[in-house]
Amino acid sequence: MLKDIKSPQVKKKRVISDKSLTFISALFAILAGLVMSFILLYILEATKAESNYALPVQVFNNFLTYAFKDTRSIIKVLYNAAPLILVGLSVGFAFKAGLFNIGATGQYTVAAFFSLVAVILWGFPWWAAILVAMITGGLWGFVPGYFKAKFNINEVITTIMLNWVALYFTKLLLYNLPELRTLPPGNRTDPIAYHNPTGLLPDLGLKELTGSSFINIGIIIAIVVAIIIYIVMNKTTFGFEIKACGHNKDASIYAGIKAKRTIVLTMIISGALAGIAGAVSFLAGTIQFTTDSVLLPMGFNGIPVALLAFSNPLGIVVSGVFIGYLYVGGQAFEGVYSSEVTNIILSVIIYFSAFALIVSQMIRRKLSNGNDDSGTGKGNIFKRIKEKTVSLFKKKEDVVENDEEEVTN
Amino acid sequence: MDTVAILISKTVLYAVPLLLGALAGMFSERSGIINIALEGIMIVGSLFAGVFLSGAIINSALAENAPQLIVFITMIVSGLAGLIFSLLLAFAAIKLKANQVISGTALNIFAPAFSVLLIYALTYTGNSKIPFPDLINLNAEAFGIDSTNIADWVNTLLFKNLYLTTILSIVILIIAFTVLYKTKFGLRLRACGEHPQAADSVGINVIKMRYTGVAISGFLAGIGGFAFAMANGSVHQSDVLGYGFLALAVMIFGNWKPFRILFAALFFSFFKTIAVLASTISFLPTFGLIKVENLYKMLPYILTLVVLAFTSKKSRAPKAEGIPYDPGKR
């Protein structure tokens, strides 16, 4: 009865696999971001009274090579990457369960604060402080999870609300815990080393060696956690349940999965991950918590990290390092233009990654409908993708048909 | 008395950007597109208001003679800026069927950076602010009332924080309501947000409708951004301090309905104002805490959560929101 449907599908798979497709579209997005930013630099230069078009080229070149100047720059990249990866995991983990945790920043903030309380006030060692952070972050994640499960309130709203609650909550505590800020001027937490060196993330003696204060085991923690999450997601029954809920809540309930419980658990874990990120950031002993703190951007940066990796835990490690690089390399723009260029790159990348996969799936489908020899050899794929994309924006029906295997993240 | 007057007038003042933002969100979501980019769009609106004011008009005679006209023109400018910016979301979400939340997030990251860079392109400094020339708010005199003849608190209550945007936002609210419920466009827009296939089957161009919905959204959010900047020390500072996200909350809180949104905006704004005054209003307890205002600042958010929890049963999002329209799907 269905041969007519069957056979073409088999053909289609020969064109190009899902994995490589995801990869290609991510690359495509990144490329787009870089190109855009380069053009932007030119425009900025052009607006000047006397433009010097050698400048953008140089600056962009600096940007691309910035982090490879020396070991310290590379260390800085990894230093940025560690929390980015962890927050990315937080957001990505929730995505997999069909939840948009825009509140990672709130969870990150609260957890970071309590990790500092743990080391400064309670004299905890770093690993214990990370546990504290996981718990507090988890709590902050629990609330939206519970609201979603119990009242079916959109987690986007609850998490946004809780971000602000987190901000004022931590401020209030910081003000009322003067023991945290004994050194002048007294508007920021004391350096950890000042109270409790065991609270600092170990640097394995590399601080001396490299002379960089940005080195610590944060990146290792991040990678280990990423691997754990990957295993949980793809190898365990729990991961099976989470993804099932993410794809189709009703079906999971029907199959006997406790969907509500799963949602709450997911948010708790997601919060805990953001929590680890907070601890890793602040236990590095570099930044401090201040009374004028605004919503910490790090929490939001997790979103692009996750999106760029299509929420794949291992992919997140890569995208985390990549975006970590953007922020370090972005300093090349400072002074000459403005480091905001980095965020432009970032936003363009996310913008494109929002539809890159879908578009490329459409393209693949069109390829597969075309003659069979299609897809042999990547180069020719790209050629086709190019010409198809062009046609895509012209023909109406083309855009219309994508019902199979849409990514739900 | 004065305190109360201030409380009320401020509540109204800061409800305006929320109201506009939430109405913006409403139009987009009623057409089926989740618009999480309100924050970014508001920033762009405020940005172009700043550029326009500091650039074109600042030293023209108009400014003295017809300040309110300037305000009005600026509203249009910021609205159009928001509209154009929002088309980026529309294109990705409607034409390319991108995940709407993701593309919205992209816009939110883009806007503030873009603002700084535009200012850079205009001034070659890394500045992030454009101060507005002080736009006269509508004082009593503007209504031919001599403010010296009326009680101080009345003056505070009515005129101290009255901007053209305040009045026009009420007009916009009423228009929004009429358009949504009393016109054929509104009926079709809502149909697209509820059941696009049905709309399509009776010959409504869903794509066009959704573009329009998002465009209106962008226009209103842009104005909202201007209203915010004007209320906030009348300066554009490449940031709307999260009011875009709050507007989103207000919209949901208001159950995607114009007048409930008005209520929600006032509710929210009221508690935000209370919180600010906390440290100065004597009758609010301090619990022996330093900077207790931070405690009260949590209030509006927590209260919103509580209210949402109670009203969640009744709350009902447009059915097709967030789902890319796909005629093939059955």
Add this chain to the structure above:
Amino acid sequence: GETTTEATTAASTTEAATTTEATTTEATTAEADLTYEIALVTDVGNIDDKSFNEGAWNGVVQYATDNDISYTYYRPTEDSDAARVESIDAAIAAGAKVVVCPGYLFETAVYEAQAAHPTIAFLLLDGEPHTADYVTYETKENTHNILYQEEQAGFLAGYAAVMDGYRELGFMGGMAVPAVIRFGYGYVQGADYAADELGLTAGDVNIKFGYADAFWASPELETKMDLWYSGGTEVVFAAGGGLYLSVVAAAENTTDGKVIGVDVDQVAESDRIITSAMKGLTSSVYGSLSRFYDNSMTWQALYAGKTSVLGAITGGIGLPTADASWGFDTFTVADYDAIFALLVDGTVVVGTAIDAAPTVSLVTVEYDQ
């Protein structure tokens, strides 16, 4: 002298911009290799913070422009000593000969950097190099520190206000950081001193005292200021970068609310600003840079490893006395010169302590909770 440079500093963003434009382009065409000789590293935030960064930056821009020297600024990637050190290194790598570090936040960073880069000159504003734990203080030969006696500027503002007949005063600081606190406490002492001089009785003068926790305008702050003014406050000392926007806005909501500006002569910003507690941020940077270059790019003995304290004596602080900037009715320039003289010759000593509120006899200060 001071006043002239002060005048130029008052330039609004746009003007400052145009001056910058010229140089940026020159710099780039001349030095397409992206090296900059004078570097400023911002503590946190941007060079338009209407505070330390901006004041110092304007000094850099002006000196570099006048003398056609390449310059730029760097923004640390995060609010940490490590990042500030990193930016300093970056600046030096890009050819900086002198690095301007505005703000006490740099104390630890400069402590490290001055040792790491003995051949590079550092100009540290509002602080002195020390270790993170505040145990060891050391200023090396290649570093020059400038401290400002904000308390004196604040004192003059408070004194002038009360002498001019204001009784209900307010102080809104950006954040409880040393410079701001000194402004505030000086302001309180000045008011108290005036009250005593006028023979007022306790409680005649009241001061509301608070911090905004931010150097920028916000709806919250404006609302709060509205309440202060409507609660009877006549004049508010807005000591914190961009937050004056909110204070002025609130003042303009009242019929006769007044504002006192900070750092630079801000009278141009609004007719509600009656005076400004100035400190020669821009001018001192300008001055130091010129001395540095005049002395073949090293600190001369007078400054090398030394801290200059800019106050009444050096003319580093004060109120603007030009007619245009003089917003007082009964309080005259002559009165001002008189009290100023007392500060100079040390008859009047303003307390500098910032860890505890100043003890006052007559004014009642209501510190924000």
Add this chain to the structure above:
Amino acid sequence: MENYIIEMENIRKEFPGVVANDNITLRLKKGEIHALLGENGAGKSTLMSVLFGLYVPEKGVIKKNGEVVNIANPNAANALGIGMVHQHFKLVEVFTVLENIILGAEPTKNGFLTTKEARDKVVNLSEKFNLKVDVDAVIEDISVGMQQRVEILKMLYRNNEVLIFDEPTAVLTPQEIDELMKIMKNLIKEDKSILFISHKLNEIMSVCNRVSVLRKGKYIGTVDVKDTTTSKLSEMMVGRHVEGVKLSDVKKKGKVVLDVDNITVISKSHKNNAVNNVSFQVHEGEILGIAGIEGNGQTELVYGITGLEKISEGRVLLDGQDLTKKSIRERNLMGMSHIPEDRHKHGLVLDYNLANNLALKKYFQEGFHKRGFINKSRVIEHAEKLIEDFDIRSGKGATTPARSMSGGNQQKAIIAREIDCESKLLVAVQPTRGLDVGAIENIHRTLIAQRDNDKAILMISLELDEILDISDRILVMYNGEIVAELDPKKTSANEIGLYMVGSKVQDKAPKKEVKANAKRH
């Protein structure tokens, strides 16, 4: 030559990987009722969607009254007087009947909606063709039958002369069907022309003038109804001879397996109880069929039994064990299987592959995981076995994404999974919904086989023939209550129909007085 009002010539429409319509030619005479017959996926809906301008064909021309016309979108179709009642209704649930009817053709006075004359027009139409509707009722509150009448009114309101009905009878009672048939005849009198899609041959025989048959997207032929028979038609449709399955033997019922004791389920959509003090039992080796019009509480009854919804009163016992308080998983483990009504909502995780879907009720059991780690190879083996046993066809076997499978095969997969659980009780809701005769036959065989080796089966269906063919016992549900218990051997579709609409109530059935439900009829 004949005067055709519509001619579709050599239409070709492709979907990704599917040729839905392959060079199909269809001619509709003025004033005739023309049936379009075919299996699932034969391409009927697609062809009609092409005529209605929803899809643009790759090849072929459409003529109206002899001239070639271009139907790019539904507007164009409307302009040409072509209207369509869709298989899955296209109504905005939160809108009123009137709003839905005028949507897209709204009367306005200087920009503003003016519903006055629209209302009058609708009321007239509904009287003229006696299509009873409550103009101001909100769609989500009204019965499926009324929703369909709304769809018809939509066409009439637009003065369409060519009317397309896509599987209109699938959801109706015999009475409603007769009603619809009358309506269609009236419409012809008003010289409309009708295209009528159905799987049901007897309907076609009763009203249609001619039949065109499609198979796997290809055009098979067109015949006059008067010189053909149902068996000829079904052969044309499926390509082989099919005879529906019927229960032959009579088994004596074994011990009670499912005991539903006086349960009540509160409705989500309206204030009355969806299920009202319902009691019945299902025995070993019997198929108990529950008949009823959609929306009379069957869905909620099943939810109550399977645990998808809480029951407010009463108990449910399985093999004497009370499972009222038990979780869904516990119920499954205690021996309850469930073929859900909505295969896309409940039955499958469409984005999971077939293997995972088949493991949906096993993954947590012995052998499928070791200490929480899923045993992938085991999952695949298990899937391959079921695919083999139940002949589930799909592109890439075990790893095919469920979404890309056909309705029929998706259904097979679900049934395979549920039967594989070897539960004592199988709750089968709409087991053959929208499937073609071939698939139906196949599934009915499976169900009967289960019954024959002493499983208890509770079957809920809207298809009366199905109920009559394979039930040992029939209950009829109306307005949340059981209104009749019947013996399939001794009753008829018509009798059941009368109970289904509540116009006949049985005394021997456990009966409560029937609450009038404002929201219905």
